[in-house]
Amino acid sequence: MKYKLVKLSSFSGNECSIYSILLNDEQETLLDKFIKENKDTFLSEIKNILQRLRTIGYKTGARIDFFKLEEGNPGDGVCALYDDEESNLRLYCIRYGTQLVVVGSGGPKPKEIRALQEDEKLTEENYFLKRVSAQITQRI
């Protein structure tokens, strides 16, 4: 698995640096792909996610309450940007304190599922971020 982390200039401010992942010399990040996959169906939610990332970067930092924790293994930082029962999208991230977030991908969150393992796309994106987190931890 070859990938690199890139700092997203549109969101990274004084409060938090926000990164995403470029896979295998591709030209677009996982966040770009997530947006492309979902903007036609859930445009307002996509915009709200981007707004929240901008606020995190410039105004508040990545406060723990803004994320759903325990989406990964204990202590690996894998989480999801907060989404309530009514929201349709889930976006996985790796959070390192309030000042650094790696944004991965995610997908639609079908109402009928109770756990991410019931959805193939969410499972795939979540497992990928768990692997990235494990490798980052190994190299720090």
Added chain:
Amino acid sequence: MMNGKTMETYTSKLIDDLLDSIDPIDQEKVDAKMLLAAKVADAMKVKKWKNKDLLKAVGKDNPSIITKWLSGTHNFTVDTLIELQHALNIKLLALGEKEDEVVVSYNKTVSQKVQSSPIMVCDNVIFWMKGQSLPSFSSRFSLTALNSPHSITQT
């Protein structure tokens, strides 16, 4: 990656176009929700309160409401903000506070030779020449002593 090299900065036209399409007022609404949540979380931290402590203080039953309040996505009602202000002893609404004063200033130039009369009244201000005797006036007038008999500038 993570090998000590500086990580590159990435700019996405897709993201920038979407951000540009967002009304600044909508961004301000998101900012406000997240900043309010942060302020509530900070106040809880000062009091060393867990979610259940705030739940009890505001008399709610469902623990998930506190998670939602702190998530930065909740559209707080005025009622809730007032309840939180009382529970946490913080200010979330700025109502009733004196707004910044609006100062209207003006310049007024009055030119009058005061040789014949050493006293002049203008806008409840009495101007008189230094050294001249001053009769008694009502206290609603303020007094300004002049050095020159020719020109008075009031600001």
